[in-house]
Amino acid sequence: MGFVDLVGTASNYVQKDLDLTDSQANLFPSLVFFWFLLFSVPTGILMNKIGRKNTVLISLAVTTVSLIIPIFGEGYYTMLIAFSLLGIGNAIMQTSLNPLVTNLISGDKLASTLTFGQFVKAIASFLAPIIAAWAATTYMPTFGLGWRALFVIYAIVSLLSISALAATPIAEERPDKASGILECVKLLGSPFILLCFLGIMCHVGIDVGTNTIAPKILMERLGFPLEDASFATGLYFIFRTVGCFLGAFILRYMSPKLFFAISAFMMLAAVAILLSCHTLPLIYTGIALVGFGNSNIFSIIFSQALLASPKEKNEVSGLMIMGLFGGTIFPLAMGYASDFTGNQIGAIAVMCIPVVYLLYFITKIKKA
Numbered sequence: 001m002g003f004v005d006l007v008g009t010a011s012n013y014v015q016k017d018l019d020l021t022d023s024q025a026n027l028f029p030s031l032v033f034f035w036f037l038l039f040s041v042p043t044g045i046l047m048n049k050i051g052r053k054n055t056v057l058i059s060l061a062v063t064t065v066s067l068i069i070p071i072f073g074e075g076y077y078t079m080l081i082a083f084s085l086l087g088i089g090n091a092i093m094q095t096s097l098n099p100l101v102t103n104l105i106s107g108d109k110l111a112s113t114l115t116f117g118q119f120v121k122a123i124a125s126f127l128a129p130i131i132a133a134w135a136a137t138t139y140m141p142t143f144g145l146g147w148r149a150l151f152v153i154y155a156i157v158s159l160l161s162i163s164a165l166a167a168t169p170i171a172e173e174r175p176d177k178a179s180g181i182l183e184c185v186k187l188l189g190s191p192f193i194l195l196c197f198l199g200i201m202c203h204v205g206i207d208v209g210t211n212t213i214a215p216k217i218l219m220e221r222l223g224f225p226l227e228d229a230s231f232a233t234g235l236y237f238i239f240r241t242v243g244c245f246l247g248a249f250i251l252r253y254m255s256p257k258l259f260f261a262i263s264a265f266m267m268l269a270a271v272a273i274l275l276s277c278h279t280l281p282l283i284y285t286g287i288a289l290v291g292f293g294n295s296n297i298f299s300i301i302f303s304q305a306l307l308a309s310p311k312e313k314n315e316v317s318g319l320m321i322m323g324l325f326g327g328t329i330f331p332l333a334m335g336y337a338s339d340f341t342g343n344q345i346g347a348i349a350v351m352c353i354p355v356v357y358l359l360y361f362i363t364k365i366k367k368a
Helices: 002-018 022-050 052-072 076-101 107-137 146-166 181-189 191-222 231-250 256-276 280-293 297-308 310-341 345-364
Strands: none
Touching: 002 022, 002 052, 002 076, 002 107, 002 146, 022 052, 022 076, 022 181, 022 310, 052 076, 052 146, 076 107, 076 297, 076 310, 107 146, 107 231, 107 297, 181 191, 181 310, 191 231, 191 280, 191 297, 191 310, 191 345, 231 256, 231 280, 256 280, 256 297, 256 345, 297 310, 310 345
């Protein structure tokens, strides 16, 4: 699942190689969210017909193709096709893989397992820029690949994943009842499912929003150059990864409701710090609190939604993954707010909205 995060690193290299404008380069990451919007619910329907394991295998196959294409060229339209396929494959994968896990893990351990999956996913996010930089500055350019050796390495991992999953017998539950897109969307009529959907949107909005504004806060308040301010994004990922790793164990002993509450209040403290503080240690503290606090929100909400509708896991999974589209909505609103106020206070104020919603969501979580 983490392979999709290479799009941020890759788009910067493509922009440099092809001398693209910012708007042309920014089209690559925006494609990812676009395909999540279109493919999540249809994937839930597809799982009903061919099974969860087969759907995951299809997603891995699409991902592998997307990673092989750039090996043979790096033209603008070639990369658009590759990144589109990467987004489609990842949308299918994130929708189908989580319900497949429910065939292997009991309900009380589901949140913990999904959180550990997020930790493993974060490894790919960390490694992508490191591998690309290594490949661009070592002997790889002599093979005509340069930074694109990243695609070769990830394609090999993807092929190994296909082989491993295909060889693994999994006794799936009976297929869910046949359903269409309308029936899936109607599940949003369930108050709790709707609350979970909005919760996923808020989680992703905070995630993408923090990555966007963290360096800008340092540049605005402390006069940091972009090269130094970029560490703020890395700091966020560090604490998000640590949070995922620790959360996988904490959730085995602590109720999801209590841990969610702790996480949400950590983010409330974080936005309060980011709104009012102008010293480096405190700003870093705020960013770190957001990273750790937001690290387990997705897994808890997702598991709560699946457990709330056990007979419609496929459809619910599609709806929850479609909620990742929140990664487009909230950052856009934050950008308009910062333009209106003339500083990042406006953006942070907008980020308070999803944080407050997650505080409200605490009251709706089941204790078990």
